[in-house]
Amino acid sequence: MDPADKPFLRALAGEAVWPPPIWLMRQAGRYLPEYRATKEKAGGFLELCLNPELSAEVTFQPLRRFPMDAAILFTDLPMLPWAMGQGLRYGQGGNDGVGPILEPVCDAAGLAALRPGNAARRAAPIMETVSRIRAGLERDHPGTALIGFAGAPWTVACYMIDGRGGHGFPVARGMAEDDPAFLESLFEILIEAAEHYLVAQAEAGAEALMLFDSWAGLLPPEGFERWVLDPTIVLTARLRARLGPDFPLIGFPRLAGDGIPAYAARAGVNAVGLDETVDLTGPLPEGVTLQGNLDSRTLVAGGEALQEATAHILDAMRGRPFVFNLGHGITPDTPIEHVAALVERVHRG
Numbered sequence: 001m002d003p004a005d006k007p008f009l010r011a012l013a014g015e016a017v018w019p020p021p022i023w024l025m026r027q028a029g030r031y032l033p034e035y036r037a038t039k040e041k042a043g044g045f046l047e048l049c050l051n052p053e054l055s056a057e058v059t060f061q062p063l064r065r066f067p068m069d070a071a072i073l074f075t076d077l078p079m080l081p082w083a084m085g086q087g088l089r090y091g092q093g094g095n096d097g098v099g100p101i102l103e104p105v106c107d108a109a110g111l112a113a114l115r116p117g118n119a120a121r122r123a124a125p126i127m128e129t130v131s132r133i134r135a136g137l138e139r140d141h142p143g144t145a146l147i148g149f150a151g152a153p154w155t156v157a158c159y160m161i162d163g164r165g166g167h168g169f170p171v172a173r174g175m176a177e178d179d180p181a182f183l184e185s186l187f188e189i190l191i192e193a194a195e196h197y198l199v200a201q202a203e204a205g206a207e208a209l210m211l212f213d214s215w216a217g218l219l220p221p222e223g224f225e226r227w228v229l230d231p232t233i234v235l236t237a238r239l240r241a242r243l244g245p246d247f248p249l250i251g252f253p254r255l256a257g258d259g260i261p262a263y264a265a266r267a268g269v270n271a272v273g274l275d276e277t278v279d280l281t282g283p284l285p286e287g288v289t290l291q292g293n294l295d296s297r298t299l300v301a302g303g304e305a306l307q308e309a310t311a312h313i314l315d316a317m318r319g320r321p322f323v324f325n326l327g328h329g330i331t332p333d334t335p336i337e338h339v340a341a342l343v344e345r346v347h348r349g
Helices: 006-011 031-044 043-048 052-065 080-082 108-112 115-120 125-140 153-162 170-178 180-204 221-243 257-268 296-301 303-317 336-348
Strands: 070-072 088-090 100-102 144-152 208-212 248-255 271-273 289-294 323-324
Touching: 006 080, 006 115, 006 323, 031 043, 043 052, 043 088, 043 170, 052 070, 052 323, 052 336, 070 100, 080 088, 080 115, 080 153, 080 170, 080 180, 088 296, 100 153, 115 125, 115 153, 115 180, 115 221, 125 144, 144 153, 144 180, 153 170, 153 180, 153 208, 153 221, 170 180, 170 221, 180 221, 221 248, 221 257, 248 257, 257 271, 257 336, 289 296, 289 336, 296 336
Parallel strands: 070 144, 144 208, 208 248, 248 271, 271 289, 289 323
Antiparallel strands: 088 100
8 A cells, every 4th residue: 555545654744644543552452352362372582573473463453353554574672682682581471570680691691792793683473574564464455554663772771680660760861870881882782673673673664663762750950952852863863874764663762751842853853742740721832743641541541531532632733743642651550441432532533
């Protein structure tokens, strides 16, 4: 299908599509019983990420229930360090609860063991998943675009250094202050690996790429500039040199607050994801598509609260390039019927 016929890609190209396209972060996930069954069939979360047939299957599952305008590759942020050779496992319940556990990289020996040039090759099963999804979309969901993704350098570094999430990443934050030379060396490796990994996704069929900087909000303003914005500028420039100046890129500097205008102006992305803390009635970046920002807890609540919040976002974004999404991901306790109601309401405009 011609990309010009896909509302999501038109919005990323700067068109004020109305009704706006919609997709939801973690739209393939634990709130769906078919996802839970597929993950059990795979034998674990890491096994699911590395099984092209099953990871493509869970990517399609929400599309069979809801007319989403984009699908996003099913994988996880720590798969990039895994692809470079860092040890990775998932705690009890896969990525539920305990989450990813990595062998921390905190010294020169840890850096020397990483193989950024091998990232795309080791992640070959993920690239096969991308190809399978793209073929399935063209066959069964021709108006739905495919998003590939990776974690942005700062967020991936947090996992690599601390070895796990859920506790504020004190070691990584300490290194940003006390050992910036080590962090800069790690970022050089991460940017190279992310370039190979994301270009391979695009070559396999991804029509847009998203950089998740989920932990951008942990840094003070000067740290945000150095460890979030500057590396993103380098990475997006490399991606555009490889994929062309018009390839759609999305950045999501979660909880960046006052850093969002600079990110929108300089990060080299077509669209900026906004978390639920951003006031859409206040000053917003111009010259980029915006994506967001319904509170995931409002989606859980449903009813009048969901209707009012959805209407507020639609009213605020009418007339500008926009993609409806959440401010973060769908939570496991989200009722399926609330997702259906949201998608229907957005598609009515």
